Amino acid sequence: CRTDILEQENPNAVTPQSFWKTEDDATKGIIGAYSPFTHIWYYTRFEIFLSDYRADTVNAFATSERTAAGSFNGVPQSNGAFWVWSAMFQGVTRANEVLAHVPDIDMDQTKKNNILGEAYFIRAFNYFNLLNGWRNVPLITTPIGDIDNPNSLEQADPADVWTQIENDLMEAQQLAPDSWPLDMTGRVTNGAATGLLGKVFLYQEKYAEAKAEFAKIMDGRYELMEDYADNFTEASENNKESLFEVQLVADGNSGWGGDNAGLGKGAAFHPDIAPRGFTGQDGMRINNWVLDLFLDERTVNDEIDPRTYTTLFFDTDETTTYNGKVLSSKTYGDLSYQEVFPGESFVWGNKWLDITFDNKTGSQDGGWHQSGNNLRLLRYADILLMFAEAEFMLNGSTAPALEAINEVRARVDMPALTSLTMQDIEDERVKELTLERTRYFDILRWGKVEEYIVNKPELKSESAGTSSYKPGREYIAIPQNEIDANPVFKQNPGY
Amino acid sequence: QxxxxxxxxxxxxxxxxxxxxxxxxxxxxxxxxxxxxxxxxxxxxxxxxxxxxxxxxxxxxxxxxxxxxxxxxxxxxSQLEEVVVIGYGTQKKSDLTGSVSTVDGDEINKFTYNDAAQAIQGRTAGVRVEANGGSPGANALVTIRGSSTLSDAGPLYVIDGMLTGDMATLNPGDIESISVLKDASASAIYGSRAANGVIIVTTKKGTKGGGMKVDLDYSYGLQKSVKNIDWANARDYADIVNRARDNDGNPRFPANDTQFNPNIDSDIQRESLRTAAVMNANARIYGGNEHSTYSLSLNHYDQEGIVKQSDYKRTTARVNATMNMGRFKLENTIGLTRTIDNPNPYFNRERDLLPTMAIYDDEGNFSASDQPDNVAIGSFYGVGNVSNSLGLATVEDRTVTRNSVLGNLAGSFEVFDGLTYKLNLGLDYYANNNFTFTPTYFFNAGTFGNNKFAELNEVNTNFLSTLIEHTLTYSKQFNKHNINTVIGYTDQVSNTRSLGALARKFPSNDVRVASAAEDKVNFPSQDLTKTIQSYFGRLSYSFDSRYLLTATLRRDGSSLFKKDLRWGTFPSFALGWNIGNESFMENVSAITDLKLRASYGEVGSDNVPIYSLSPELNLNSEYPIGESQNRATGYSITKGINENITWETSKTTDIGLEFNALNKKLNITMDYFYKKSEDVLVELGLPLYTGFGNRVPFNTASIENKGFEFLANYSEYVNEDFSFSISGNFTTLNNKVTALGDATPIIEGQFTSNGLKGTKTDVGQPVSSFFGYVVDGIYQTDAEALAANDNNNPQAGDLKFKDIAGPDGSGPDGVIDENDQKFLGNPAPNFEYGLNISATYKNLDLSLFFNGVAGNKILNGNIYRGYFDTEGPYLTDALNAWTPTNTDTNIPRNTQTDPGFNRRPSDFYLEKGDYFRLKNMQLGYTIPSDLSEKMRMSKLRIYASATNLFTLTQYTGYYPEVGRNTRSARRIFSSGVDESAYPTARTIQLGLQIAF
Missing domain, CATH: 2.60.40.1120 (Carboxypeptidase-like, regulatory domain)
Known part of the structure; x- marks a missing residue:
């Protein structure tokens, strides 16, 4: 007989027990917590189906059930629901592992603090997304292995989750560095934590606290880029306007997924925005009211707002001279609208795509993950607009509010506003931030989902309209897997 | 003198x-x-x-x-009675208490197969063999007495005493006999390995005396697809899409309308299919003397695929030898096999070339567009994600090469009369090279139409499994008592080690080794070891050849479970009564050899992936960091585990009856069985908020299989010129999941990349049952559609789905929603049958082999693609869609936006899977012996054979034998889902057999 042959150790893997010993382990652990951002289930692709695809700006085609949430028709089984949820929780659980283990590692204190700050930010950032997407989520702040029965966690009171997010961001603010050396670019800074904390307060209508946080970072460390389009090109990633962006790289790897070697870490959502026919995905067009809003006012030179060309692909012969360049409505391959869609008048997305016509290197159109163009998720223009909003809600149309919004407008040659209404702020956010994953959540926090989306089924005419809406469906259905696997989990109202 | x-x-x-x-x-x-x-x-x-x-x-x-x-x-x-090969020995058929089916080598050797497992299809009751489509290299799926597991695990194969997982490397011509151990009494001696049945294969040995003999057999044949699918030609395609776009209020695409090119009418299916050759050559030299025998065989099988760019070659050499020296006996078998498989995974794939796109450009190169590169493919043709399946299959280099050794060496020593010790050493080894090189190519500018960087994906795998087996057998007959016992110890260690290379960007398309690549992306590799250790024993006792008793016990330990859950004990017990040998039967001549037998036993399976218990860190959770955006290494925990997993157990009760009648010309065997599988491992999705991505196994499912098996054999020797035999069998099967535990219904059976799934495995239903809506005609008016209160927005011309139930299982509620889905049938036939007829008349011999299945359904993925998928070709029949003037049709209106969600999983996709076919036919002529002897041959026979000469079926896909779809990793849940499996061929062969 061969003795002891039944004891087989796994020679393929590092075990969790032998990990979390050194500074290097701490670094690998925190990188692992960033990693889900580049999972195809999250920002490299699927997240857009649960953010911009649900907004009133986007008229999504009914390409598959993953776009169904956009017409309040989502089902708990949809991979749009559970993939995105899953990737966000991967961020949470990995941050929890870091927060639980890194404090015990004997290492440089500053580096340790920085890593802990990043982990707090990552946990808060994901919870912010989860809360706005699903509202009723379990609040997990320790490693899963330390929880007795992880299969029967209850969903938390949303107020408790908000509190946790605030606390985490305050920790991150203290622990994360002001900046990173060049070889660490892309990691979380205290500026990012502060900006997000302000946003978190704003979402809860804690305007004074929000304003205070925004004010902290309006100290000159961030500035608007001279050219608006620089926020959406690969050439000017991690620029002075950027507080937090998902780092993307197109290195030839195109496999779907997240945690395996050789998988893509480039943008794969471009085909889901691109005008019909360019990428074969054909996922959406932009509702006409968005273009109308852009065209409602002219620049100081009586031209079309330059942001229009960056954001949209639309039928016009007009051009705008901006920053020494002549802008016109062009898409992939420097093609004009009439060259591509003769006789048509639909409006299409253009932001993030081939807006510099550099042989499509900036944007994907051939294969998955073919663009390394970083996805900016928090930039200074947004901070300024949120500051203006907070200030307006506190004190009305004041000089500081006007100053902030006019800084954003001046960058794109738009005339300064002399007085401010909430409508102005809403409109400016559409013009500045369309297709930057924020519009739906703005509508949601303003409590205007019914008014702006449900009552305008024509905005979802390409799919199923909005007749499926039931109160509660402004949030996404809790994934069926969670209901199945956890006996105490409750489905969201309306499903 | x-x-x-x-x-x-x-x-x-x-x-x-x-x-x-x-x-x-x-x-x-x-x-x-x-x-x-x-x-x-x-x-x-x-x-x-x-x-x-x-x-x-x-x-x-x-x-x-x-x-x-x-x-x-x-x-x-005593000898006339068949001797049946059973686990660790042989037994006279009359002494057998278990349910064992045998297939004789002569039956197997009549025809050529790529996988020997196909040879037992339809020949024994209770064994379901299903080809996985018609691809030359595809292995057959074998299920014994119904699915009793929720994984893809198949039966255990014991080839000349070596335990292994399949018989694909065997030359069917080398097979002497196959025994299928079906009930637990027969299979429990293999304990933990036997939950899905056991197939024992014995290969041909040499013969004593008579000098060296030579058998030669050569056949050559041609194959052609049994049928083609009626895809729309370019004009019809354009009309269908135009009508859909008009219906949807969307503009027509130029390629189908203003710029329709009447010179392009591509038929990628026709272009991809061919009449293909298949060749099989067998040579065997054998002989022996009183002390030793030998058999050496060589085989080469070469099958071209009926789909271009696919073929399969197998070369085997086998050496079997035995040696007897007094009480000492030595046996060895060694099979060497080389297989080269070039599959074509692209044929008829989803989103294949549109008929409006040229297959070749003007220079004869593959293409998938005739437009300049700066024209957006999608806005011109209407589909952007389009490639050229034949082009891709042609430019890409795909080869799976496997060199394998399967063999054993056994020495036995008869200690004293009746007591024999045997040491059996078995070896199963292969070296597998899986090579794919995708060069740069350009068919069109769309997402799948070109490849900028050549990619090499090559994996070398070495598998080594060694078996050590000590057995002690004792046989003794005294007076009317006959005792036969075996006890033994065995262990088996199996290791798989692989190293792969994924590399991109090559200096040229002709350089195809990883070292030349600019980007050496990844080296996927693993090292997996599984071990098992077992003790076993069997006692067979018979009294007066009338009363039979068999008891077995096996105890297995598996490295896949933790220490205190590692060992499983698997007993079985069986009784037999040879009623025919009772004195009161002496005067009964109508029925002879009547035997009644009954057994109960338990067998198991350690059906989990290796290292399932081992927590591990994922080392590939990377994130691009820094100005250069190099991927920084990140670790994470992505694997959840359940430490408390243990053996699956199948408990089988079997009652069998056998008898002969009509002067032993008619032989009948029937069995009823009830198999209850408990603690079946089911993979449960943990809550996703745990951050774990894997499914974790739990022993919480139960499955029940009940069935009846019938086998009848009639042989008649009419006169010296004419004799014939007819053998028929059938099986009924009832499969049901009886528990899933915490696991929720398993929804699988995906039939399109758009995510729609067609099967559901739930308590009370067969494994992998079809599930969905029931089509109830077509809405003839918008008002009717509106009144249906469908959750979607159907209109006139859309499919009407039946209102079956409301929430909480109440009756029709006036709303069409997810509550209106129901079980729609299942992919496993509840009735299978086979009929084998052979006859000889003078020098002519004829065999006919029919088989069929009934009661199963097939999910025909062509229906999805042909009517609903907006990204590929349509079926010609989509022209017959509903329009206000064509209302008498069952095809819904043409639409690409599909607001009524016609494409939802429903019985619209389901078709009857019943078939009856003449699987094989062979007509042979043996040259009269006086003639052949003049040519110094002991036998010269020529023959012609045909495979799949006719198949009666209503199924509209390529062929009703579809196997399991490969889209999902857990293929058992995609049983009967046909996304255009490789077409099945009709084959005509001519052959020559010579013996010296």
């Missing part, structure tokens, strides 16, 4: 016995009778001849100076 003795050997009816051994006693001098039973041998006039033939009592005849000795052999009552 030596004399030449000639003579004739016959049986007691006067039938000549060809191949009988004639041996001069005490020498190695021997010969065999020829085809007419004649022999001639030189012997001393004082010598004694020993005349023997399997199944007959040997006779010794003194020569005594005679020159002619004719012998009539008596059937040996």
């Amino acid at each position: 030596e004399v030449t003795v000639t003579g004739n050997v016959t049986d007691n009816t006067g039938q000549p016995l060809p191949g009988a051994n004639v041996l001069v006693k005490g020498t190695t001098n021997g010969t065999q009778t020829d085809f007419d039973g004649n022999y001639s041998i030189l012997a001393d006039s004082n010598a004694t001849l020993v005349i023997s033939y399997i199944g007959f009592v040997s006779q010794e005849v003194a020569v005594s100076g005679k020159s002619t000795i004719n012998v009539s052999l008596e059937e040996d009552a």
Whole structure:
């Protein structure tokens, strides 16, 4: 007989027990917590189906059930629901592992603090997304292995989750560095934590606290880029306007997924925005009211707002001279609208795509993950607009509010506003931030989902309209897997 | 003084016995009778001849100076009865208490197969064999007595004593016999390995006496697809899409309308199919003497695929030898196999080339567009994600090469009369190279139409499994008691180690090794070891050949479970009663050899991936960091585990009845079985908020299989010119999941990349049942559609789905929603049958083999693609869609936006899977022996055979034998889902057999 042959150790893997010993382990652990951002289930692709695809700006085609949430028709089984949820929780659980283990590692204190700050930010950032997407989520702040029965966690009171997010961001603010050396670019800074904390307060209508946080970072460390389009090109990633962006790289790897070697870490959502026919995905067009809003006012030179060309692909012969360049409505391959869609008048997305016509290197159109163009998720223009909003809600149309919004407008040659209404702020956010994953959540926090989306089924005419809406469906259905696997989990109202 | 003795050997009816051994006693001098039973041998006039033939009592005849000795052999009552190969031994059929089916090598060798498992299809009751489409290299799926697991695990194969997972490397021509152990009484001796049944394969050994013999067999044939699918041509395609776009209020695409090119009408299916050759050549040299036998065989099988760019080649060499020295016996078998498989995974794939796109450009290169590169493919043709399946299959280089060794070496020593010790050493080894090189190519500018960087994906895998087995057997007969026992110890260690290379950007398309690549992306590799250790014993006892008892016990330990859950004990117990041997049956002549048997037993399976218990860190959770955006290494925990997993157990009760009638010409066997599988491992999705991505196994499911098996065999020897035999069998099967535990219904069976799934596995239903809506016609008016209150927005011309139930299982509620889905049938036939007819008339021989299945459904993915998928070709029948003027149709209106969600999973996709076919037919002619002997051949036979000559079926896909879809990793849940599996061929072959 061969003795002891039944004891087989796994020679393929590092075990969790032998990990979390050194500074290097701490670094690998925190990188692992960033990693889900580049999972195809999250920002490299699927997240857009649960953010911009649900907004009133986007008229999504009914390409598959993953776009169904956009017409309040989502089902708990949809991979749009559970993939995105899953990737966000991967961020949470990995941050929890870091927060639980890194404090015990004997290492440089500053580096340790920085890593802990990043982990707090990552946990808060994901919870912010989860809360706005699903509202009723379990609040997990320790490693899963330390929880007795992880299969029967209850969903938390949303107020408790908000509190946790605030606390985490305050920790991150203290622990994360002001900046990173060049070889660490892309990691979380205290500026990012502060900006997000302000946003978190704003979402809860804690305007004074929000304003205070925004004010902290309006100290000159961030500035608007001279050219608006620089926020959406690969050439000017991690620029002075950027507080937090998902780092993307197109290195030839195109496999779907997240945690395996050789998988893509480039943008794969471009085909889901691109005008019909360019990428074969054909996922959406932009509702006409968005273009109308852009065209409602002219620049100081009586031209079309330059942001229009960056954001949209639309039928016009007009051009705008901006920053020494002549802008016109062009898409992939420097093609004009009439060259591509003769006789048509639909409006299409253009932001993030081939807006510099550099042989499509900036944007994907051939294969998955073919663009390394970083996805900016928090930039200074947004901070300024949120500051203006907070200030307006506190004190009305004041000089500081006007100053902030006019800084954003001046960058794109738009005339300064002399007085401010909430409508102005809403409109400016559409013009500045369309297709930057924020519009739906703005509508949601303003409590205007019914008014702006449900009552305008024509905005979802390409799919199923909005007749499926039931109160509660402004949030996404809790994934069926969670209901199945956890006996105490409750489905969201309306499903 | 030596004399030449000639003579004739016959049986007691006067039938000549060809191949009988004639041996001069005490020498190695021997010969065999020829085809007419004649022999001639030189012997001393004082010598004694020993005349023997399997199944007959040997006779010794003194020569005594005679020159002619004719012998009539008596059937040996004990030997005549079939001896059946069972686990760790053989047993007379009359002593058998378990349910064992056997297939004789002669039946298998008549036809050529790429996988020997196909040879047992339809030949035994209770064994379901299903080809996985018609691809030359595809292995058959074998399910014994219904699915009793929720994984893809199949039966255990024991090939000449070596335990292994399949028989794909075997040359079917080498097979002497196959025994299928179906009930637990028969299979429990394999304990933990036997939950899905056991197939024991014995290969051909040499024969004693008669000198060296040579068998040659060569066949060559042509194959052609049984049927083609009626895809729309360019004009029809354009009309269908135009109509859909018009219906949807969307503009038409130029390629289908203003710029329709009447010169392009591509038929990628026709272009991809061909008439293909298949060749099989077999040579076997065998012989032996009193002390040793040998058999050496060589085989080469070369099958071109009926789909271009696919083929399969297998070359095997087998050496079997035995040696007897007094009480010592040595046996060895070694099979060497090389297979080269070039699959074509692209044929008829989802989103294939549109008929409006040219397959070749003007220079004859593959293409998928005739537009300039700066024209957006999608806005011109309407589909952007389009490639050229034949082009891709042609430019890409895909080869799976496997060199394998399967063999054993066994030595046994008879300690004293009846007690034998045996050491069996088994080896199963392969080196597998899986090579794919995708060069740069350009068919069009769309997402899948081109490849900028050549990519090499190559994985080398070495598998080594070694088996050590010690057994002690004891047989003793005293008075009317007959005892046969075996006890043993065995262990098996299997290791798989692989190293791969994924590399991109090559200096040229002709350089195809990883070292030349600019980007060496990844080296996927793993090292997996699984071990098992077992003790076993069996006692067979019979009294007076009337009362039979068998008891077995096996105890197995598996490295896949933790220490205190590692060992499983698997007992079985069986009783048999040879009623035919009772005195009161003596005068009954209508029925003889009547036997009743009953058994109960438990068998198991350690059906989990290796290292399932081992927590591990994922080392590939990377994130691009820094100005250069290099991927920084990140670790994470992505694997959840359940430490408390243990053996799956199947408990089988079997009651069988066997008898002969009509003077033993008719032989009947029937079995009823009830198999209850408990603690079945089901993979449960943990809550996703745990961050774990894997499914974790739990022993919480139960599955029940019930069935009845019937086998009848009738042989008639009419006269010396004409004889025939007919054998028929059928099986009924009832499969049901009886528990899933915490696991929720398993929804799988995806039939399109758009995510729609067609099967559901739930308590009370068969595994992998089809689930969805029920189509109830077509809405004829918008008002009717609106009134249906469908959650979607159907209109006139859309499919009308039945209102079946409301929430909480109440009756129709006036709303069409997810509550209106129901179980729609299942992919496993509840009735299967086979019919085998063979006849000889003078020198002609004919065999016909029919088989069929009934009661199953197939999810025909062509229906999805042909009517609903907006990204590829349509079926011609989509022209017959509903329009206000074409209302008498069952095809819904053409639409690409599909607001009524016509494409939802429903019985619209389901078709009957019943078929009845003439699977094989062979007609042979043996040259009269006087003629062949002049050519110094002992046998010369020519034959013609046909496979799948006709198939009666209503199924509209390529072929009703679809296997399991490969889209999901857990393929059992995609049983009967047909996304255009590789078409099945009709084959006509001519062959020649020569024996020396």
